[in-house]
Amino acid sequence: MSRRCGDTSRGISMSDxxxxxxxxxxxxxxxxxxxxxxxxxxxxxxxRHRLEDGQVLFHRGQQxxxxxxxxxxxxxLKRISxxxxxxxxxxxxxxKTFAExxxxxxxxxxxxxxxxxxxxxxLSFSNAVFKxxxxxxxxxxxxxxxxxxMRLHRWVEEVDQLTLQNxxxxxxxxxxxxxxxxxxxxxxxxxxxxxQLIASRLSITPETFSRITNELRRRGLVEMExxxxxxxxxxxxxxxxxxxxxx
Numbered sequence: 001m002s003r004r005c006g007d008t009s010r011g012i013s014m015s016d017x018x019x020x021x022x023x024x025x026x027x028x029x030x031x032x033x034x035x036x037x038x039x040x041x042x043x044x045x046x047x048r049h050r051l052e053d054g055q056v057l058f059h060r061g062q063q064x065x066x067x068x069x070x071x072x073x074x075x076x077l078k079r080i081s082x083x084x085x086x087x088x089x090x091x092x093x094x095x096k097t098f099a100e101x102x103x104x105x106x107x108x109x110x111x112x113x114x115x116x117x118x119x120x121x122x123l124s125f126s127n128a129v130f131k132x133x134x135x136x137x138x139x140x141x142x143x144x145x146x147x148x149x150m151r152l153h154r155w156v157e158e159v160d161q162l163t164l165q166n167x168x169x170x171x172x173x174x175x176x177x178x179x180x181x182x183x184x185x186x187x188x189x190x191x192x193x194x195x196q197l198i199a200s201r202l203s204i205t206p207e208t209f210s211r212i213t214n215e216l217r218r219r220g221l222v223e224m225e226x227x228x229x230x231x232x233x234x235x236x237x238x239x240x241x242x243x244x245x246x247x
Contacts, residue, residue, distance in 0.1 A: 023071050023123060029147055030097055033139035041133065045126035051075070051116035058099075060113045067100035073120025074192050077112040078200075088200040091117075091193050101148060102227040103127040117193050168212050170202045172241050175222070175229060184235040191227040216240075 025031045025039055036044065047066075051057060057068070070092050077089040077098060083160060089112055102110060102116050110199055116122075134141050176182070178189040191198060199209035216222045221237045223230040 013199050022171070023069070026093070027071055028097070029143055031140070032134050033137055033143055034133060035137075036062065038052075038137065041129060042125055045129040047124045049122045051120045051122060053116060053118050055116045056115040057122060058110050060111060061109050064099065064102045064108055064110045065101065065127055067097060067127060067130070068114075069123045069125070071096045071121040075120055075122065076117055076193060076197055076201075077114050077116050079112055086200060087203075088197050090199055091197065093192060100144070103131060111158060117197065133244075163181065166203045167202070167208050168216075169241050170204065171209065171212055172216075172237055174180065174198070174202055176234065178229075182234045185233070187231040187234050189229050189231075191229060233236040 025042065026034070030213065031042065048071075049057060049095070051073070057075060058064075071091075072094050074094075075092045077092065077238065079087050079089060081087075090098070099110060099113070127130055134144070153216075175189060178188070179187045193201075195209055196206040199206045213222065213224060216237070217224060219240070220232065223232065
C-alpha cells in the first residue's frame with residue numbers, strides 16, 4: 001500500500017500540519033525500502049516549504065540539518081564566486097531529492113545555494129531521523145548508494161562534455177536528456193528553466209545558447225516556441241553534431 005504524508009491512517013496527519021496535500025514517499029527510490037512504521041517516522045520529521053519565484057530555500061554555508069524532495073515546480077542549485085559570477089550546478093526536477101549527500105560528507109554546511117524558479121513546493125526531512133532509519137534498513141542504504149552512484153556517473157559524463165565537447169554537442173545532449181531515450185524519430189520536450197539558467201548549467205553564455213539554437217532552427221533540426229522544443233528527427237540532429245565534431 002502506498003504511503004503518503006497526508007495519510008491519516010496510523011495516527012499520522014501531515015496534511016493538518018502542512019496545509020493539505022501529500023506525496024507518496026513509498027514511490028520514491030530513496031524511501032521505497034522503508035516499512036510503514038519507518039515511513040511514518042520520516043513523515044513526522046517532514047516540513048513543507050512553499051517558495052515564490054526567486055526565493056532562496058537555503059544559502060551556501062548555511063547549517064545543513066535537512067535534505068529535500070521537490071514536490072512541484074523547479075529549483076536550481078548554484079554557486080556564486082567571490083567576484084559575483086554565478087554557476088548553475090543542477091536544475092532539479094519534481095520528484096527528485098537533493099542535498100542528501102551532505103549528511104555523509106563530514107561537513108555541516110550546504111555547499112550550494114538553492115533558489116526557486118517560479119513557484120515551487122519542497123518537502124524537507126531531518127538528516128538525523130533519516131540516518132537513524134538507515135542504520136536499521138540496510139536495503140535503504142544500498143538504494144541510496146545506487147542513487148548517489150548514478151549521480152556520480154552522470155557528473156563524470158558532464159565533465160567529459162564540458163572538457164571534450166563543443167557547445168552545440170552540450171546543448172543537443174542536454175535537450176535529449178530531458179526526454180525519454182529516443183534513437184530516431186521525433187521528440188517533444190519542455191525546457192525546465194529560463195534559457196539563461198540552462199546556458200549557465202551548460203557553461204556557455206546566453207548569447208551562445210541563442211546563437212546555436214537559432215542555427216539549429218534555421219536548419220530545421222529543432223522547433224522552439226517558448227519553453228516547448230520539438231525535434232522532428234532525433235537521428236538527423238545527432239548526425240549533424242557528429243559531422244560538426246568530425247569537421
